[in-house]
Amino acid sequence: xxxxxxxxxxxxxxxxxxxxxxxxxxxxxxxxxxxxxxxxxxxxxxxxxxxxxxxxxxxxxxxxxxxxxxxxxxxxxxxxxxxxxxxxxxxxxxxxxxxxxxxxxxxxxxxxxxxxxxxxxxxxxxxxxxxxxxxxxxxxxxxxxxxxxxxxxxxxxxxxxxxxxxxxxxxxxxxxxxxxxxxxxxxxxxxxxxxxxxxxxxxxxxxxxxxxxxxxxxxxxxxxxxxxxxxxxxxxxxxxxxxxxxxxxxxxxxxxxxxxxxxxxxxxxxxxxxxxxxxxxxxxxxxxxxxxxxxxxxxxxxxxxxxxxxxxxxxxxxxxxxxxxxxxxxxxxxxxxxxxxxxxxxxxxxxxxxxxxxxxxxxxxxxxxxxxxxxxxxx
Numbered sequence: 001x002x003x004x005x006x007x008x009x010x011x012x013x014x015x016x017x018x019x020x021x022x023x024x025x026x027x028x029x030x031x032x033x034x035x036x037x038x039x040x041x042x043x044x045x046x047x048x049x050x051x052x053x054x055x056x057x058x059x060x061x062x063x064x065x066x067x068x069x070x071x072x073x074x075x076x077x078x079x080x081x082x083x084x085x086x087x088x089x090x091x092x093x094x095x096x097x098x099x100x101x102x103x104x105x106x107x108x109x110x111x112x113x114x115x116x117x118x119x120x121x122x123x124x125x126x127x128x129x130x131x132x133x134x135x136x137x138x139x140x141x142x143x144x145x146x147x148x149x150x151x152x153x154x155x156x157x158x159x160x161x162x163x164x165x166x167x168x169x170x171x172x173x174x175x176x177x178x179x180x181x182x183x184x185x186x187x188x189x190x191x192x193x194x195x196x197x198x199x200x201x202x203x204x205x206x207x208x209x210x211x212x213x214x215x216x217x218x219x220x221x222x223x224x225x226x227x228x229x230x231x232x233x234x235x236x237x238x239x240x241x242x243x244x245x246x247x248x249x250x251x252x253x254x255x256x257x258x259x260x261x262x263x264x265x266x267x268x269x270x271x272x273x274x275x276x277x278x279x280x281x282x283x284x285x286x287x288x289x290x291x292x293x294x295x296x297x298x299x300x301x302x303x304x305x306x307x308x309x310x311x312x313x314x315x316x317x318x319x320x321x322x323x324x325x326x327x328x329x330x331x332x333x334x335x336x337x338x339x340x341x342x343x344x345x346x347x348x349x350x351x352x353x354x355x356x357x358x359x360x361x362x363x364x365x366x367x368x369x370x371x372x373x374x375x376x377x378x379x
Contacts, residue, residue: 002131004249005226006054006067008234008241009124010074010357011091013048013084018346019095020048020122026081033077046101046121050074050085056131060246060316067238071357086353087241089159089173089233089333091122092346113207117180123159123173124234128245129226130252136192137256138220141227144255146185147262147288148306149217149231150272151299155324156232156244157280158333164346170280170334173233174273177215181207185269186216188262195220217273227252231273236333236356243323246316250307257310264288280332300324 012021012030021027027047034050052070057063071085078085099119101107111118132138157170169175177183182202189195202208211222217231229248235241272286279285284293287302294302304324311317330336340352 002133002249002253003056003058004063004131004245005056005129006052006063006241006245007125007127007129008052008054008067008070008087009126010050010052010071010234011048011086011088011122011124012050012078013086013091013350015082015084015350018093018350020046020091021083022047022095023081026083029081030074030077030083034073046099048091048122049124060242060314060319063245064238064242067241068358068360071238075354075358084350084354085357086350087124087158087234087236087333087357088337088353089124089157089171090162090176092161092337092341092349093164094120094122094162109209113209114180120176123176125173125177125230126156126232126234126241126244128229128232128248129221129224130229130249131226132252132256134225135195135220138225138227139189139192139195140259141252141255142186142195142218142220143188143262144259145218145227145229145251146188146266146269147264148251148303149185149229150269150276150288151285151303152229152244152248153217153231153273154276154280154285154296155247155300155327155332156235156240157277158233158235158337160334160337161341161349166338166341169278170282170332171233171277174231174277180215181213183215184217185266185273186218187266233333236336236353237359239359239361240323240327240333243320243327246311246314246320247303247307247324250310250314250316250320251303253310254306262288264291280334281328282331282335297328300328 012027014021024047054066074085101111101118132141153171153174159171159173160166160169162172187198199211199214202214218227218229221228232244268291269288276285281296285296285299287294287299304321308317311320337349340349
């Protein structure tokens, strides 16, 4: 079974103002502590963000311990500075006035290219890399993964708030990110040559700087022999992050080994993605096969059934089944955020998010609801 890796982005929030931190000395001190323990934490687009690039994994248990370990290290490093580290897809409150991007030529280049977008980039995602034997096989996987991107967005929705208010969207990050140059569900590619030709055409423009600029929800990684799935919001807890990563790894393998032509037009899949960003698991989702709306439970059961042969082979079926059941029963991160906000406002939300960052209990299969058990109908 191929290797996989996970990239997660987190916010550093000032406990007093409840705003993303601007203190360069505090942020640097946190980075120094993280760097002393593990070399996988780095600054993201804004100084108030920190990214964790995981090691390469083959087994789910080692992946969970690594994800949780980094979160514990990050929380411990932030605490003495009056800073909360949280896994939120958007910052609930953002400061007024100009924003400086992090140091680095690439960050400054994009800030000059799109200053209005760069100043509003208070969003955090989770990217899952799945190893492929070669880029040609990777294109097969990309074509098959197109149909699953909307339901993965719905499952991972964790960004309902913006500027102190509820946007009405489960994943505002998904909508916000549509402003960039290349975004959305990738087109269908006839083969590797077609993929490379389409990328080459985009690179001839002045605004697509390099292959890493391509913000498709799924792409061939420019720097690794992987398929990179980029549609997920960062998650409140490590258990849900692991559920999504294992599901994605299984789906990529299924589409490599048993590809089905996905003839659904890209524009229709983009509509389905917007629908998923709007409702998460609280409304209907589009079934790419029938091109019709179905219940969220049906859509989740369909994606689980598609991944099941590989999940059984990797002994991850129960972990993923449990995680999906929990999402269907308790709701996604967006619903957790809304409940916390309704109870105690933004302070309560931050307290909840900080606690969940290092919560181990939500990974256990024993926590599973019986949404799938003995249910003859697709959930």
